[in-house]
Amino acid sequence: MLEFPRWKYALILVVLVLAALYALPNAYQKNPSVQITPSTSEARIDEALRQRVEVLLSEAGVTPIGTEIDDNHLLVRLHDADAQTVASDVLRPALGENYSVALNLASTVPQWLSDLGARPMSLGLDLQGGVHFVMQVDQAAALQKRVEGYADGIRTALRDARIGYSSVERRNDNTIGVVLVEGADVNAARARIMESLASASGQVVGGSGPQVLADGNRITVRLSQGEIDRIAADAVEQNRTVISNRINAIGVAEPVLQRQGEDRLVIQLPGLQDTAEAKRLIGATATLEFRAVTGDENQAAAVVASGSIPADSRIYYNETGTPLLLSRRILVSGDQLINANPTTDSQTGTPSVSITLNSAGGKRMLDHTLQNVGQRLGIVYVERIPTVRMVDGEEVRSSRSIERVISSSTIRGVFGREFQTTGLSREEANDLARQLKAGALAAPMDFVEERVVGPSLGAENVERGLTAVAYAFVFTLIFFMLYYRMFGIVTCLALILNLLIVVAVMSLFGATMSLPGFAGLALSIGLSVDANVLINERIREELRAGMPPKAAIVTGYEKASDTIFDSNLTGIIAGVALYAFGTGPLQGFAVTLVIGIVASMFTAIVVSRALVTLIYAPRKKLKSLAI
Amino acid sequence: MKIFPLTLIPANTRIDFMRMRHIWVALFVLLSIASVAVVGLKGFNFALDFTGGTAVNVRFEQAVSVDDVRERLETAGIANAQVQTFGSGTDLLIRVRGEEDQTNVDGNAELAASVLSAASTPENPGRILSTESIGSQVSGDLRKNAIYAAIFVLVGFLLYISVRFEWKFAVVASLTTLFDVMVVAALFSLTGREFDLTVLAGLLSVMGFSINDTIVVFDRVRENFRVLRADPLEVFNRSINQTLSRTIITSLVFFLSVLALFLYGGGSLEGLALTQMLGALVGTLSSIFIACPLLTYGALKVTKQDLLPKARDEEALARRP
Numbered sequence: 001m002l003e004f005p006r007w008k009y010a011l012i013l014v015v016l017v018l019a020a021l022y023a024l025p026n027a028y029q030k031n032p033s034v035q036i037t038p039s040t041s042e043a044r045i046d047e048a049l050r051q052r053v054e055v056l057l058s059e060a061g062v063t064p065i066g067t068e069i070d071d072n073h074l075l076v077r078l079h080d081a082d083a084q085t086v087a088s089d090v091l092r093p094a095l096g097e098n099y100s101v102a103l104n105l106a107s108t109v110p111q112w113l114s115d116l117g118a119r120p121m122s123l124g125l126d127l128q129g130g131v132h133f134v135m136q137v138d139q140a141a142a143l144q145k146r147v148e149g150y151a152d153g154i155r156t157a158l159r160d161a162r163i164g165y166s167s168v169e170r171r172n173d174n175t176i177g178v179v180l181v182e183g184a185d186v187n188a189a190r191a192r193i194m195e196s197l198a199s200a201s202g203q204v205v206g207g208s209g210p211q212v213l214a215d216g217n218r219i220t221v222r223l224s225q226g227e228i229d230r231i232a233a234d235a236v237e238q239n240r241t242v243i244s245n246r247i248n249a250i251g252v253a254e255p256v257l258q259r260q261g262e263d264r265l266v267i268q269l270p271g272l273q274d275t276a277e278a279k280r281l282i283g284a285t286a287t288l289e290f291r292a293v294t295g296d297e298n299q300a301a302a303v304v305a306s307g308s309i310p311a312d313s314r315i316y317y318n319e320t321g322t323p324l325l326l327s328r329r330i331l332v333s334g335d336q337l338i339n340a341n342p343t344t345d346s347q348t349g350t351p352s353v354s355i356t357l358n359s360a361g362g363k364r365m366l367d368h369t370l371q372n373v374g375q376r377l378g379i380v381y382v383e384r385i386p387t388v389r390m391v392d393g394e395e396v397r398s399s400r401s402i403e404r405v406i407s408s409s410t411i412r413g414v415f416g417r418e419f420q421t422t423g424l425s426r427e428e429a430n431d432l433a434r435q436l437k438a439g440a441l442a443a444p445m446d447f448v449e450e451r452v453v454g455p456s457l458g459a460e461n462v463e464r465g466l467t468a469v470a471y472a473f474v475f476t477l478i479f480f481m482l483y484y485r486m487f488g489i490v491t492c493l494a495l496i497l498n499l500l501i502v503v504a505v506m507s508l509f510g511a512t513m514s515l516p517g518f519a520g521l522a523l524s525i526g527l528s529v530d531a532n533v534l535i536n537e538r539i540r541e542e543l544r545a546g547m548p549p550k551a552a553i554v555t556g557y558e559k560a561s562d563t564i565f566d567s568n569l570t571g572i573i574a575g576v577a578l579y580a581f582g583t584g585p586l587q588g589f590a591v592t593l594v595i596g597i598v599a600s601m602f603t604a605i606v607v608s609r610a611l612v613t614l615i616y617a618p619r620k621k622l623k624s625l626a627i
Numbered sequence: 628m629k630i631f632p633l634t635l636i637p638a639n640t641r642i643d644f645m646r647m648r649h650i651w652v653a654l655f656v657l658l659s660i661a662s663v664a665v666v667g668l669k670g671f672n673f674a675l676d677f678t679g680g681t682a683v684n685v686r687f688e689q690a691v692s693v694d695d696v697r698e699r700l701e702t703a704g705i706a707n708a709q710v711q712t713f714g715s716g717t718d719l720l721i722r723v724r725g726e727e728d729q730t731n732v733d734g735n736a737e738l739a740a741s742v743l744s745a746a747s748t749p750e751n752p753g754r755i756l757s758t759e760s761i762g763s764q765v766s767g768d769l770r771k772n773a774i775y776a777a778i779f780v781l782v783g784f785l786l787y788i789s790v791r792f793e794w795k796f797a798v799v800a801s802l803t804t805l806f807d808v809m810v811v812a813a814l815f816s817l818t819g820r821e822f823d824l825t826v827l828a829g830l831l832s833v834m835g836f837s838i839n840d841t842i843v844v845f846d847r848v849r850e851n852f853r854v855l856r857a858d859p860l861e862v863f864n865r866s867i868n869q870t871l872s873r874t875i876i877t878s879l880v881f882f883l884s885v886l887a888l889f890l891y892g893g894g895s896l897e898g899l900a901l902t903q904m905l906g907a908l909v910g911t912l913s914s915i916f917i918a919c920p921l922l923t924y925g926a927l928k929v930t931k932q933d934l935l936p937k938a939r940d941e942e943a944l945a946r947r948p
């Protein structure tokens with residue numbers, strides 16, 4: 001009667017081997033290392049660079065474990081975190097802007113294990129040190145920008161169709177007001193506007209798309225709620241891509257970039273310590289605008305003095321504070337840029353940025369330069385700084401833009417998609433090129449959360465977490481061995497396998513281990529004990545009721561299984577809730593807990609029963625149980 | 628047959644838990660009200676996760692006096708900073724609460740640097756282990772999510788137990804779970820310890836642990852109702868007695884493993900471990916003394932009919948001519 005199907009033994013064996021295999025990579029300590037990646041096209045990763053790096057390091061008194069070249073990276077493995085800091089401090093300035101030097105933790109897992117897809121868990125910021133940001137998309141600004149784009153499209157459409165209008169303006173409630181000149185064909189205008197909107201928004205006008213309402217010679221365009229929501233969602237998604245590019249440009253190993261909620265992004269940069277630098281690179285919303293110069297410095301100064309600015313122009317200032325009149329109309333904006341690289345101007349030897357536009361931008365530039373050779377073209381550098389004020393108890397978010405003319409050179413010849421802009425410092429050229437290359441942010445973003453964890457604290461946290469789990473385990477094992485004797489040993493074996501499965505599953509899914517994760521691990525030990533206690537106590541009870549030992553084991557396992565199922569499922573419900581509504585660390589805790597509960601159901605009901613059967617089934621005359 | 632003599636709980640206990648059920652339930656009601664009152668009046672010492680603001684974790688070379696640091700910060704013009712030891716005596720956690728309207732974290736690095744320079748002295752320099760800065764917008768969302776999570780858990784419990792058991796059990800199990808969480812939260816509020824994200828995780832997992840205990844007892848109640856010919860009070864008494872050793876041993880082992888977390892996990896896990904330890908204690912007591920007595924009152928009164936497998940009755944009825 002005490003028997004257990006063969007296939008279940010096979011299953012346990014398979015689980016054991018797999019769990020051991022996939023948990024194993026965590027036993028290999030990672031090497032602190034420095035990773036060098038080329039950041040410009042002229043940079044090369046080759047033997048020459050390797051030798052240069054080795055010389056630089058030995059001059060600084062750092063002996064690396066080794067240097068490797070793989071996948072276009074140069075990886076320098078080092079003995080400890082201090083050597084890592086020294087090495088990166090030496091290499092960063094010495095290699096210059098052509099390379100980005102990032103701190104990394106290099107795996108030492110042997111090749112055959114990696115080939116099986118086994119990898120260690122990545123360590124969370126609290127265990128490794130680094131920077132954590134949460135950014136929030138400024139939805140109002142995203143919407144405003146898109147509506148302005150639509151208004152621009154409507155203007156072009158009306159102009160192309162030769163329909164006279166006196167104004168096309170975005171209003172404060174994000175509708176577009178169009179005023180046609182007297183006698184213009186309202187119906188034709190309406191049709192043009194609908195056409196332009198449909199191609200711009202990708203939606204049919206009417207229904208869930210934008211509404212176009214005509215009243216005399218006034219036309220109002222109103223976006224639907226659905227579209228407004230979609231604009232916000234698109235903005236977050238586009239920003240995610242942009243920021244991902246920017247992070248890659250900084251060269252951080254194992255960055256985390258996740259969407260959180262409707263309008264947030266979580267960014268984690270392990271190994272990074274300088275928040276100011278990271279924020280500047282990630283959050284900067286710098287872009288370029290190309291505008292025609294409508295009045296030179298003298299005219300601009302006169303306009304400023306008189307206060308009567310021409311309707312089609314705006315006053316801009318350059319770095320030294322000299323005013324300049326530029327057209328209100330943006331010729332080409334940052335989002336029409338395809339590529340930008342820092343270069344050195346071949347004629348003057350000064351830093352410059354070479355720019356490539358997309359075809360639409362290129363065409364506009366070509367048209368403009370064709371007609372305006374000899375005129376001046378202004379390039380405006382726009383940087384946005386978010387601010388929050390209180391007005392009448394209400395929170396008002398606004399942004400202060402810094403707009404600065406960085407170049408106002410004369411158009412010397414006709415050019416289209418590719419050209420260069422000068423007048424920047426070396427540093428500015430590099431930053432600008434990097435930001436432009438990554439693309440413009442669809443909407444400005446604010447930093448709403450920021451955490452920096454030092455590397456030494458991280459190492460301490462790992463040690464604490466491991467100690468806590470180890471002690472939780474030892475306390476439990478000792479108790480069980482003493483209290484349930486043979487069944488206690490079985491329980492302990494089941495618990496060890498339980499821990500192994502949790503570690504293996506988490507590694508396999510690429511979970512991130514954090515300090516609360518360790519807590520989850522310790523707790524799952526405490527909770528998984530529950531199933532085993534239920535079984536053991538039930539067996540004792542059946543024995544007391546006078547049942548023969550073998551029958552008591554079978555009844556004990558069977559009766560306890562139902563209870564285990566019910567009680568653990570409620571535990572899983574709590575875990576799922578924690579995961580669904582929690583953020584970062586809470587989710588780590590929840591994942592560990594849920595995996596732990598599921599694994600414990602398996603080890604308690606299946607594995608411990610298999611072991612008990614192995615031990616007691618062969619005994620013909622079983623008088624008593626060591627329980 | 629001989630059973631190994633080492634047992635914490637004597638076998639075959641026959642404690643009459645139900646005799647004093649009115650007292651337990653009265654205590655339950657009183658404690659519930661008291662807990663709500665404590666949480667409502669005293670509130671929590673919310674950590675940065677919930678309030679927004681900046682926290683700097685500084686390590687000094689030698690042990691420092693919290694009062695001295697507080698004074699130095701005030702002289703440096705950093706008002707309302709909360710200073711507490713964190714982990715060992717050389718580590719300090721310095722928190723500067725954010726303004727209610729602070730929704731972004733500009734200037735965090737400068738603030739952290741000024742806190743460090745104000746807190747350190749030439750003889751005992753400090754260095755920053757970590758900084759955190761959170762806008763109040765995020766923390767508002769967190770509060771909302773915590774409440775959603777608790778509601779989700781309760782509704783999940785109600786549905787699951789209603790399906791697997793019976794609605795009366797579902798209501799009582801959820802009530803005791805809510806009670807456990809409230810009492811732990813009230814104890815936490817009373818001690819004035821910092822309430823952070825890990826404490827919230829602790830409270831929510833207390834829900835999981837507490838219902839676990841209650842369900843084991845209810846499971847036995849259901850089983851006994853079906854096999855025993857006895858009145859409900861007797862069934863409850865037997866069920867509690869039968870599961871008593873299991874309840875206490877599980878809680879004990881759970882308590883031990885959380886104790887390891889409390890002792891060795893370091894400062895940032897202390898809150899979590901503490902809630903869990905309190906939760907284990909309260910959860911165990913409530914599943915022994917409160918869950919079953921509640922099943923004897925008013926609309927929640929459980930009878931044998933409630934627990935007889937209904938499907939079988941219908942089958943039996945159908946088979947009759």
